[in-house]
Amino acid sequence: MADSIPRSRDDNYSAEAIDARHEFLKERTGESVEHIRAYSLDPAVLPGNVENFIGVAQVPMGLAGPLRVNGEHAQGDFYVPMATTEGTLVASYSRGMKLCRAAGGVTTTVIDDRMQRAPVFSFDNAREARDFREWLLANVEQIAAAAETTTSSGKLLDIQTFPVSKLLYTRFNYSTGDAAGQNMTGKATFAACAWIKQNYPGPEVRFLLEGQFATDKKTSVVNMLHTRGKRVVAEITLPAALVEEQMHVSTDKLFNARMRGQLGSIMSVTNNNGNHSANGLTAMFIATGQDVANIAEASAMYGFSELLPNGDFYASVTLPALIIATYGGGTGLATQRESLELLGCYGKGKVRKLAEIMAATVLAGELSLGAAVVADEWVQAHDDLGRNRP
Template structure:
């Protein structure tokens, strides 16, 4: 292959090494886009976001991607952290989505509200330690547990907020896989946990003298930005349950659906999901999560983990329907990351969920919203309104 000369290489994106977040640096990139592609970025460039606030969130800024924002609600929450009626901002380009979630929220509210329970919340980093044989790897695990207090001190010395709760251990072949579990305050905490765990690993390297040792900071069982069964079993982020009992008469009145038909539909859907190997036996948790994540400055890639869910329904003797969804790996934050950016902060403030001490409340609102969407879509399918609703509200027409 012929090596290109510097003159033949594609030009680099303009970048100001002293301050890449000034108006002039951004305008230089606008000119670059126009010269290279012939596209004017009038809409992309139109933003109220102060570029000086972007370091740490973005590189080479050129403007803002504007996603339409709608409001769904009211959603009545009977949670441990969230109580009352909430109006939820949803960023989406999918027609019918906001209307569908509003419908589900009205059903839940008329039924008395959704009960939400935050079971636990941890973030992980999962280093793997390498040895000459399996026996040494096993014995290292015993040494690790005996020295956990010192390992914890090394990890927590890097953070004011993160606390090492517990460590899981798995010996595989001649490697010892670990999974460090931290509480992270109101932050999602991936970077916090990475830094803390690296410090712990360095302490281990300096103090374990029984055998040669090396480590890889992530052995992949933390499954960052992807689903895993381990996350469903042991939780990643928050494990939160949303549940409601739907009176049969109310459902007949509001949705023209008999709870017995809804129960049967859930059985069919769960069986189909089992056959397909899905990670969620519900309908569309990712719709709510993506829309809320974009609106409130969450890491959108965490939808890959957060969408996993376990739906359980029970037809009661009086004909009412108990419905719950458990989200075992809901990764959200009310502090840090993109939550402090202008529009994202406003959306969190609409929910009274911005800043310290609010993440539990936000977890419960998100879980309640997911449940509302499950109920709304299920009733639309059972009552044969699904296609007509999308045809009426989900198509762009000139």
């Protein structure tokens, strides 16, 4: 049997416990991990964020911008911290931001805001499932009251139902304030299901708290259609002359390339029809303390563009499942809090502002990479900036 990793029952984040794990590593691997163990944060703040702490992963951070946002929650110029090891990424996003700024900025709109837990209820036959569905939808108010006893900021908005065979799949949709809300909705929905089980007058209620229909940390059509996290749109109209001057392409060529990419996306059945939404979002997620696994959902994107009669170019991105927080989770850790504070987005009442900045960043990146491909500058950019030199 392999040796157990050293742990302390009294304080697993103490210097002694951390040193014990480093000695354990050195004995078994011969490595002293001097960079992993060099950090400025206080390990005492880490319970709830990581177990068996040994140090930090130092990811290089760059600054992109300024990004001009004309939103309902984010207005003005922002310098965007991006954590990445991919050369050209920060430069490319900065280039797109420069273009957008020269065109007057990116307009952003938060369309919807909801987080789910999706229990599935099981019965002996389809009629029992149908009757339960009718009762469930007639008692949403009482179910919401039970769910909301577990949270001060979460609110049950509605319950969607999807009957299949003798099963009823559901989606309990919540607003979650400035938290991402996966844990919040899980706890609230468990309380709701307990109330349902106790109060339903029909046959015994059998349920699984998650029927895999919230598709947590997995991309899905259901979340792209119905929203998970924030649904936010970023849009801009670019003058034809400006695109030609800064991107070295004509808007008609840019649009033609967009249409060809659209068909390629359909053929390959991707979760978006854009270029690289995951790039900018992942860099911002790491910098600002988001749950990076949510990129599986958050990178989903609907891109839409038009070549206007005067030759100008309208472009937009819709992010239907942007799962982010400005409070709780990893957002309060030292580095991540600093990054959020650079954007004016740390703390309560700031999550929609952050959503607008992230969506505008994605749009800038889409425009920059899309133009680079059409102008045959993509490969050269990676040659110049994307390779380590001796």
